[in-house]
Amino acid sequence: MKVVVKLDSTKSKKKSFIAERSESISMKGHQKSQVKCDTDSVAGSMSQRACVFCGARVVLNPITDAIHLVHGPIGCASYTWDIRGSLSSGSELYRNSFSTDMKEKDVIFGGEKKLEQAIDELVDEYHPKLMFVYSTCIVGVIGDDLDAVCKKKSLQYGIEIIPVQSSGFIGNKAAGYRAACDAILKIIKPEETTSQAIIERKSNCKRVINYLGDFNLAAEAWIIQGYLKEIGIDINVTFTGDANYEALKKATDAELNIIQCAGSMTYLAKKMEELYGIPYMHISFLGIEDTKESLRRIAHFFQNIELEEKTEKLIAREESQIAKTLHWYKQQLQGKKAAIYVGGGFKAISLIKQFNEIGIEVVMVGTQTGRKEEYDTIADLATAGTVILDDANPSELEQFMTEKAADLLVGGVKERPLAYKLGVAFIDHNHDRKHPLSGFIGAVNFATEVHSTVCSPVWKYV
Amino acid sequence: MLDATPKEITDRKSGGMINPAKTCQPIGAMYAALGIHSCLPHSHGSQGCCSYHRMHLTRHFRDPIMATTSSFTEGASVFGGGANLKTAIKNVFNVYNPEVMAVHTTCLSETIGDDLPTIIKSADVPEGKLVIHANTPSYAGSHVTGFSNMTKGMVQYLSEATEETKKQQANIIPGFVNPGDMREIKRITEAMDIEYIMFPDTSGVVDSPMTGKHEMFPKGGTTISQLKDTGNSKATYALGSYASADAAYHLERKCKIEPIVLKTPIGIKATDEYVMALSNKFSKEIPKSLEEERGQLVDIMTDTHFHFHGKRVAVFGDPDIVIALTEYLLSLGMTPVHVLTGTPGKKFEEEVKEILAAAGIEGSNVKAAGDLFTLQQWIKNQPVDLLIGNTYGKYIARAEDVPFFRVGFPILDRSVHSYMPIVGYKGAMRLLEMISNALLERQDRDAAEEDFELVM
Numbered sequence: 050m051k052v053v054v055k056l057d058s059t060k061s062k063k064k065s066f067i068a069e070r071s072e073s074i075s076m077k078g079h080q081k082s083q084v085k086c087d088t089d090s091v092a093g094s095m096s097q098r099a100c101v102f103c104g105a106r107v108v109l110n111p112i113t114d115a116i117h118l119v120h121g122p123i124g125c126a127s128y129t130w131d132i133r134g135s136l137s138s139g140s141e142l143y144r145n146s147f148s149t150d151m152k153e154k155d156v157i158f159g160g161e162k163k164l165e166q167a168i169d170e171l172v173d174e175y176h177p178k179l180m181f182v183y184s185t186c187i188v189g190v191i192g193d194d195l196d197a198v199c200k201k202k203s204l205q206y207g208i209e210i211i212p213v214q215s216s217g218f219i220g221n222k223a224a225g226y227r228a229a230c231d232a233i234l235k236i237i238k239p240e241e242t243t244s245q246a247i248i249e250r251k252s253n254c255k256r257v258i259n260y261l262g263d264f265n266l267a268a269e270a271w272i273i274q275g276y277l278k279e280i281g282i283d284i285n286v287t288f289t290g291d292a293n294y295e296a297l298k299k300a301t302d303a304e305l306n307i308i309q310c311a312g313s314m315t316y317l318a319k320k321m322e323e324l325y326g327i328p329y330m331h332i333s334f335l336g337i338e339d340t341k342e343s344l345r346r347i348a349h350f351f352q353n354i355e356l357e358e359k360t361e362k363l364i365a366r367e368e369s370q371i372a373k374t375l376h377w378y379k380q381q382l383q384g385k386k387a388a389i390y391v392g393g394g395f396k397a398i399s400l401i402k403q404f405n406e407i408g409i410e411v412v413m414v415g416t417q418t419g420r421k422e423e424y425d426t427i428a429d430l431a432t433a434g435t436v437i438l439d440d441a442n443p444s445e446l447e448q449f450m451t452e453k454a455a456d457l458l459v460g461g462v463k464e465r466p467l468a469y470k471l472g473v474a475f476i477d478h479n480h481d482r483k484h485p486l487s488g489f490i491g492a493v494n495f496a497t498e499v500h501s502t503v504c505s506p507v508w509k510y511v
Numbered sequence: 512m513l514d515a516t517p518k519e520i521t522d523r524k525s526g527g528m529i530n531p532a533k534t535c536q537p538i539g540a541m542y543a544a545l546g547i548h549s550c551l552p553h554s555h556g557s558q559g560c561c562s563y564h565r566m567h568l569t570r571h572f573r574d575p576i577m578a579t580t581s582s583f584t585e586g587a588s589v590f591g592g593g594a595n596l597k598t599a600i601k602n603v604f605n606v607y608n609p610e611v612m613a614v615h616t617t618c619l620s621e622t623i624g625d626d627l628p629t630i631i632k633s634a635d636v637p638e639g640k641l642v643i644h645a646n647t648p649s650y651a652g653s654h655v656t657g658f659s660n661m662t663k664g665m666v667q668y669l670s671e672a673t674e675e676t677k678k679q680q681a682n683i684i685p686g687f688v689n690p691g692d693m694r695e696i697k698r699i700t701e702a703m704d705i706e707y708i709m710f711p712d713t714s715g716v717v718d719s720p721m722t723g724k725h726e727m728f729p730k731g732g733t734t735i736s737q738l739k740d741t742g743n744s745k746a747t748y749a750l751g752s753y754a755s756a757d758a759a760y761h762l763e764r765k766c767k768i769e770p771i772v773l774k775t776p777i778g779i780k781a782t783d784e785y786v787m788a789l790s791n792k793f794s795k796e797i798p799k800s801l802e803e804e805r806g807q808l809v810d811i812m813t814d815t816h817f818h819f820h821g822k823r824v825a826v827f828g829d830p831d832i833v834i835a836l837t838e839y840l841l842s843l844g845m846t847p848v849h850v851l852t853g854t855p856g857k858k859f860e861e862e863v864k865e866i867l868a869a870a871g872i873e874g875s876n877v878k879a880a881g882d883l884f885t886l887q888q889w890i891k892n893q894p895v896d897l898l899i900g901n902t903y904g905k906y907i908a909r910a911e912d913v914p915f916f917r918v919g920f921p922i923l924d925r926s927v928h929s930y931m932p933i934v935g936y937k938g939a940m941r942l943l944e945m946i947s948n949a950l951l952e953r954q955d956r957d958a959a960e961e962d963f964e965l966v967m
Contacts, residue, residue, distance in 0.1 A: 090558060090582040092595040093602030100559025122618045122649035123528060123853075124535030128563035130903070142515055144906070145884075150528040151650050156622055166525030175515060186557055186619040187650065190588055218557040218583045218619060443575065444606070447725050462566045466575045470725040511723045 070094065073439040077431045085439065090221070095442035098417045100217035102185050103129065104225020107480070108313050109181055109213065109232060110143055111135035111264045111289040112297070116177045118147040120164050120195065121185025125217075126150075133480050135265045135290050147171060151187060160193050168202045168210065178294040180210045181232060189216025209294075211235050222392070223312060223418045230317035233288065234324075237300035256351055257285045259303040259327070261318055262310030263334075265290025266480065269487040273334055276367075276488060280348060280359040288314060301325045305350055307332045307343075309487075312393030312418055333395065334487040336403030336495070337368065337375075367489040375407065378496035383408035385503055388455035390415040390446055390464055391478055394423025400459060400478065401430045407496050412453035415441040443467050457503050472511040474502035513910040516884060518891040529884035530903065532827050533853025536647035537615050538564040539657030539687060539754075541578055544613035546711020547665065548732030551609040552578040555596055555625065556617025560649075571921040572690075572717040572929050577727060579603055583619060592620050593630045600634045600642060607727060610735060611641040615661060621648035641735065643668040653854040654920070655753050655829050658687045662758040665710060669735065670742040672766035679793065680706040682744045682768065684758055686751035686775055686831050687920065688934065690714035690731075695932035696750070696776065696785075702798050703789050708737045708744060718930055742766035746792050750785070751775040751831025753854060775831045776934045777942070778839025779808060804936040811943060812843065818947050818967075820844035823893075827851040827886055827900040828919035830859045830879070836899065836918065837863055839939065841870040843946070845897075848875050849889045855880040883907060897949060914953040916945045 072085035090096035102119075106129045110117055119126035126148030137143070149167045151160050168180065184195050195212040203210040215228045258277070263270040270290040277284060285303040286296045306318045306329040318329035330350065332343035341364050348360040387409045389400050394416050401411045414427050415438040427437055436449045443463075450458060450473055458468040461479030468475040476498045478486065484494040513530070537554060541564045544552035554561035561580035568576040579602075581587070581595040596614070603612050614627060627644045636642050645664035647657045662684060683700065685693045693714045700707050715731015741747075746769045747762050749755035759770035771788055774781040783805075790797055822845045826833055830852045837847050850863050859879040867875055876889050887907045890898070898908050901919040908915030922928050932938040951967055958964070 090580075091598070091602060092582045093553075093579050093599030093606075094582070095577065095579050095607075096558055096562070096582065098558050099562040100557050103559050103562070118527075122535055123531050123533060123653070124537070124560070124563065124618075124649045126528070127531050127534035128567055130530070140515075141513070145513065145515070146528075146530050148528045148531060150526060150531070151618075152526070153648070153651050156618075156648075156650050163525055163527070167527035170521075170523050170525055170527065171529075173521070174517060186559075186583075186588075186617070187622055190619060190622045217559045218588050219585055221558065443577065443725075444727070463562075463569050463576070466569055466573055467725060470575055470721065472721075472723040511721060 070445075074441075074445065075428075075437045077428055077433050077435040077437065090440055095444070096440055098440060099222050100186075101220050101222065101225040101228065102183060102215040102217045104222035104313070105183060105213050105215035105229040105232070106225070107133055107264070108226055108229035108289060112179070112181075112292050112294075113137040113143045114140035114177065114179065114293040115143060116147055116171050116175060116180040117143060117183070118149070118167060118171065118180060119183045119185060120149045120160065120188050120193070121151055121183075122187060123148055123150045125183075125185045133264055134267065134482070136268050136271075137265075138291050139293060142175065142177065156187060156191060159191060160188065161198055164193065164195075164198050165202065168198070172202075172206050172208070178208050179236070180208065181213050182210060183213045184216050186217040189219065209236060221418060226313040227316050230314070230320065233297070233317060234320055236294075236297050239301050239325075256282045256356075257303050258282060258305040258307055258347070259300060260284050260287045261306050261308040261329075262314035263287055263290045263487070264310075267483055267485040269334075269485045269491065272485055272488045272490060276344060276363060277347070279363055280344070281356050282347065282351070288317065301327070303327055305330065305347070307347060309334060310393060311395035311423075312420075331395070333399045335396070335399035335491065336406055337489065337492045338402055338406060339399055340488050340492070341368075371489055371493050374493055375496055378500050379406075379408040381500055381504060382496075385409045385456040386412045386454060387457045387459065388413035388446070388450045388453065388473075390441060390458065390460040392417045392461070394419030394427065396478065398423060398426050398430065401427065403492070403495060406492070407499065409457070409499070411435060412455055413438070413449045415439065415446070447471060457499060472508060474499075474505065474508070476502055513887060513906045516887045516891070516910070518888065520888050520892070528882045530887075530906070531853055531882050532851060532886070532900075532903075533653035533655075534567070535618075535649035535654060536652050536657030536660065537617055537649060538567060539654035539659070540613070540615035540645050540647045540661035541565075541576075542568060542654075542687065542713065543658045543661035543665075543711045544615070545576070545716050546713040546732055547611055547613065547738065548730075548734045549610035549728040550732065551603055551607055551612050551728075553599060553603065553612050553614045554578060554580045554617060555592060555614050555627070556581060556619045557583040560617045567921055567923075568717070570923040573926060574717045574719065575725065576717070577607075579607070581620070588619060588623055591623055592625045596625070596630050597634045600631075600636060604637050604640055609640075609728060611643060613661065613664070614642060614644040615647045615657070616644075617647070618649035621646065621650075641668070655687055655831070655854045658754050659757045662711060662755065663761050665738055666741070666758050666761045666765060669738040670762055670766055671739050672742040673739075674743040677745045677768070678706070678740075678743045680708065680744045681789065681793070682741045682747040682759075682762065683707050683709040684747065684749045684755035685709060685712070686749075686754035687829055688751075688775065688832075689929040689932070690716070690718040691930045691932045692934045692938065695935045695938060699776075699782075699786065699801065699935050700789065702801050703786070703793070703795050704798070705789055705793050705795060708741050709733065710738055710741060742768070744768055746771055748773060748785070748788065751835075752858070753830045753856065755831075774835045774838070777832065777835035778939050779805070779812070779842055779936070780838055781835045782935050782939065801936070808936045808939050808943075811940060815943065815947055816844055818950060821846060822897060822950065823848045823895040824897045824899060825849035825851075825886060825890055825895045825913075826898075827853075827881075827883070827904065830854050830856065832919050834859065834862050834866070838866050839942065841866065841872070843943070846872055846875075848893055848895050849886060850875060850877045851881040851886050852879050853881060887911065897946065899946075914949040916949045918942070
């Protein structure tokens with residue numbers, strides 16, 4: 050059991066906090082257990098968060114055969130050009146960066162004409178079936194009618210041109226996820242929406258599910274697809290990793306939606322249940338325990354003994370294949386301490402379990418956009434003394450990592466050099482990751498990555 | 512990868528970009544602000560901007576990039592961002608305690624019309640602390656003009672002519688280059704035995720050494736007293752007209768300091784010009800050490816010239832870098848066939864065409880405010896032996912199967928580059944090595960078994 054450090058005493062020691070943020074930081078075992086979350090960042094804080102546009106872009110961009118046109122000044126398109134590392138089995142169109150590159154003139158006189166011209170040129174150049182038009186901060190302020198332009202052009206060319214209402218300032222990244230889901234809902238809307246039609250379609254279903262919230266980073270969606278196929282379940286559409294127009298159009302054919310990234314996709318799942326009667330289930334393929342449980346729950350959904358047997362067979366085989374390797378890593382890593390700072394709460398929860406699997410204790414857990422119920426779960430899982438914080442800034446991360454003597458930080462791009470400067474190991478659990486971290490193979494990759502950084506000889510020279 | 516890019520070139524009237532060769536002003540302003548000692552850059556707009564700029568700079572420099580944001584929400588965009596900025600100023604000095612806070616605007620705060628000087632004047636800035644600003648709407652210019660604007664802001668807010676006679680000291684504005692380049696420019700100037708103030712100076716900030724501690728404000732950067740003292744220098748050397756000239760001209764107006772606008776010292780000719788300009792103004796002899804470096808450079812240029820002669824090159828990136836690089840490529844006997852920058856400004860086209868004409872090269876494609884879609888189309892129609900540019904060039908290099916090496920900003924997929932200069936004679940040697948490696952490695956890769964040779 051760890052010694053519980055009083056938060057108030059740490060506060061007086063060093064002035065790293067903005068007073069307004071004290072409610073957003075808590076410590077397991079300390080009396081104040083509920084973290085304030087889902088609020089706007091304080092002006093002047095060094096928030097690690099991004100904007101609405103960013104949220105929408107990262108969710109939609111993996112749709113491979115779409116034109117993703119950013120309506121705004123150049124920066125928004127530049128910074129999000131191919132940042133997700135989502136793999137495609139077909140079209141590579143999504144890996145281009147399209148922008149209307151708004152200028153002063155467009156800001157004064159409105160950018161609709163320029164947008165129309167840009168759409169014309171892109172249709173002419175690429176003949177896409179699907180185009181997303183993202184609004185940015187400036188479009189929201191000057192009031193370009195994105196819906197009207199998209200509708201007009203959509204009719205003119207007979208293709209789907211979907212407006213994405215993602216002006217950067219209308220909330221945080223989570224609002225962007227919702228804007229993306231709204232855009233997806235427009236595409237997947239079947240031509241006939243009567244309940245009879247849905248019932249008929251469903252009676253034709255043969256253990257087909259949608260996989261929500263996997264963006265096929267480093268082929269992760271394909272790994273899960275492989276497991277499910279082996280036990281007799283087909284993935285209909287993945288939202289949105291390696292998804293394309295044709296696939297999206299079949300989205301309502303599924304009998305079940307499973308959700309990996311809860312932050313970005315729960316809204317879509319709820320909507321699909323409401324509109325098309327497709328039930329959903331939260332799963333996680335990060336870590337062995339979560340992977341096993343998820344496979345079992347999916348199999349169980351279909352109430353078929355053969356499916357469940359196949360699942361057990363797969364689990365037994367995969368687990369035995371990696372057991373020895375993982376055991377070795379666990380021996381190497383036993384007693385190390387990890388700090389977590391990731392985007393969503395669900396990922397943080399999976400990571401706590403995954404660290405435990407390889408003998409590592411988690412001493413700090415933070416997220417950018419975690420929700421109340423997720424923080425509750427985090428608090429349940431965490432050991433006493435663990436610091437829990439929402440929307441943290443680098444000073445806070447630094448202070449708690451140092452105070453808690455973390456050996457490792459798991460985070461995203463901006464946190465990497467911070468960890469290194471503190472002489473703390475780091476693994477990337479964000480867009481930049483190059484190795485799949487999902488499923489059984491992902492559990493091994495995770496351990497390998499943790500080991501390669503925690504046990505690197507470089508720390509001897511710090 | 513970018514296989515969908517068509518060969519046929521059609522007129523694009525919209526002005527829209529496909530695969531941009533530039534990014535927006537605020538990131539340049541943020542980078543410049545990091546070049547002031549104990550300065551916290553502040554982004555006046557919504558969170559995403561600040562986050563993207565920090566992310567991009569972090570990827571390029573692989574060092575923590577500190578900056579704060581006004582965190583605009585809908586309220587701010589309706590009622591103006593004044594309240595947000597005032598709160599931010601209070602919080603920043605309370606919590607992070609920098610010497611100076613350098614605010615840059617975004618497209619959002621510019622469009623709603625926030626009047627920065629007025630807001631700053633009415634804000635509660637602690638005694639002895641400073642807040643400076645630059646207007647950097649993202650819908651004008653590029654990251655290079657953003658850098659220029661913040662550098663000019665330093666002059667506006669800080670430079671003072673306090674001495675009766677000008678000091679025997681040079682102001683050096685290095686432009687949007689890596690800290691490694693800034694270190695090299697300083698080394699050359701020191702070798703000439705000349706006192707100088709370099710601003711902005713990001714060396715020691717974004718290439719700070721590992722100490723096991725995270726310093727919010729590392730040792731590097733131009734100090735406030737140095738920035739003030741720039742008003743007393745004898746001359747300002749603005750290296751690269753796009754990123755540096757505005758600040759130099761402003762210093763001339765404000766403090767009567769002679770502006771000397773030169774190319775970024777990339778390649779033998781531009782470095783010669785810098786060294787000579789220092790030597791003439793300060794009546795200093797060129798030291799043996801620099802003569803020796805130059806001699807070594809000419810020696811290896813001689814040793815390898817046949818590798819380069821007549822090779823066709825496409826080069827893209829920031830205007831100051833590309834202009835100087837084009838001149839250097841010509842001095843190696845290469846033919847720049849396509850030369851492109853994303854930053855707008857007709858001056859670029861004129862200058863590059865002049866350099867090409869002086870070398871007797873005709874018919875090259877030269878374009879400012881261009882994008883990489885255009886560059887790829889050019890290459891499809893008129894193939895090249897080598898592509899030079901930032902990280903994003905790798906898509907074209909792969910699609911068109913062209914040898915490629917990385918120069919400029921941003922470089923997101925390679926490390927160490929920001930420590931290694933491309934300026935000065937040493938930098939020219941390094942460039943020469945990179946160019947020949949790219950060409951010769953390709954030759955080795957493609958050689959038939961019977962043509963594969965030990966010595967090349």
